[in-house]
Amino acid sequence: MISRRLVLAAAALWCVSASAASAQDWKAKYPELVMALVPAENATGVLARVGPFADYLTQQLGVKVTLRVANDYTAVIEGQKNRQIHIGQYGPGSYARANAVSNGNVIPFVTLRNSGGVIGYYSVMYVRADSEYKSVGDLKGKVLGLVDVESTSGYKAPTFFLADQGFPVEKHFKLAQATGSHENAIFALAGGTVDAAVNWWNAEDDSNLRRMLTKGMLKKADGTAMTPADFRIVWKSPLLPGSPFALLADMPEDLKAAIIQAFVDAPKKNKVAFDALTDGKVENFARVSKEDYVESVKMNLWLDQQRKHRGN
Template identity: 30%
Template structure:
């Protein structure tokens, strides 16, 4: 059994910080009220109410490894999760690469420990896609000028930060040359383009290539990809700064060594490899990551000089 997880923090300050985030705030007890509990928060890339189910095997494994009860929070806003980690209300969180960089700047003690990979030995990473519909006349990012363009969220790496850098490098001023729309999710952005609410937009590769097609929400060929970003290091599982160092290492080791289909199936956390989710995004498991891997995101912030690179929206 891991020793007490946290020192008591100011519940009032924590609750105020989260309440300020409006509907995206997390209704989580203060640390002193949840001794022996770890709060794990994640944000769905699709409009989903079943996100917890995607983490059930990992939650069960983490409870065994840490001796703690894992309380899962389905959040809707990166800012709320970051504030929750700073306020001592969230212990473990899946952040986007961009949101991790923001969180690290505000609280240097936040630690990335792992990111999803497709197979053993793989490196975690994905791309941002610029999308439009066939027949739109748009063939590249320069063609986004004068158009209504869907982004995901101001704190989304592949849904805003890398797209903004791409537009700037293509000679399109994101502040003056387009009409931006923030759809709120990668699925919402892609579907808004497909449905004509936006003339073009951005979403991560997995959403466009497989997730929406497999769910039947998009038909093959319904969207056209006109730009692909450089490889973006995967979204990190992060641990809050005030988690005990011994516990932080237990969590890091658990993700790196046991949060994968092979281990979870072989040790009874999953009935079969075919039915063994390791998070919302399909994959085999997790690989270790460290802070230096996210320097590419920091470089894109320098290119864009985005306001959201220095403060939460």
């Protein structure tokens, strides 16, 4: 007589076998996964910070995870739209653009939960501390350094919120110029090419500026290292949604589940790689969905309308 225990054991064995077969199916179809991001620092810095995490994902998923450092957000957006990039890291606004141009095939799955449990970050505007500027109002007719048009903290958020606060960028500043990257914006400010620069900021000890200062990348005219005291924040945006990692919705369900689980497990399974990725200032990954970025979609629509209006 076949016992209930034997039936359950057989069913469990069948489930394990089916799951293993399914995993082999997607591994055969996806022998390599590409993860791409836009650097806030130089390419060497990115490889040192993110490379160990890509290696961790390779180990967890059982297929090669290749890290691609893109020049700008548009490259990541187009790469995911064309299904050449499987995992991308975005700002909220650039994610919203990727989701739109891919007809919903790019979906967010995790973001970083900062120390203290905060999910999200800010756009800030810096000036040199030795300048006379104490507010956005003081910068009337001056030069502003932006990042690129798909950067949330470096373009979208300041353009959107400053207009709402009565300081439309194209009218308030003599020139608002794209510098190409978060680092370049800070370099331009430190070197005096621009009077103010926007960038991302989590906390006093967690920002792109602080990362650059810690690495000794910013120097005064006499060659001495600059410090946080050499810069001043004159504007900060409302809290922005956390920058998401996004994957392709049309990949196999088992593959998507494996990717999500690997990210969620990272702080426990490889804390060294996780801390390198996050500068050791982040608690863990928090799950997100496209519903968390509804306001980012609205921001993009507003910006698109402004561009159309200026074009007419």
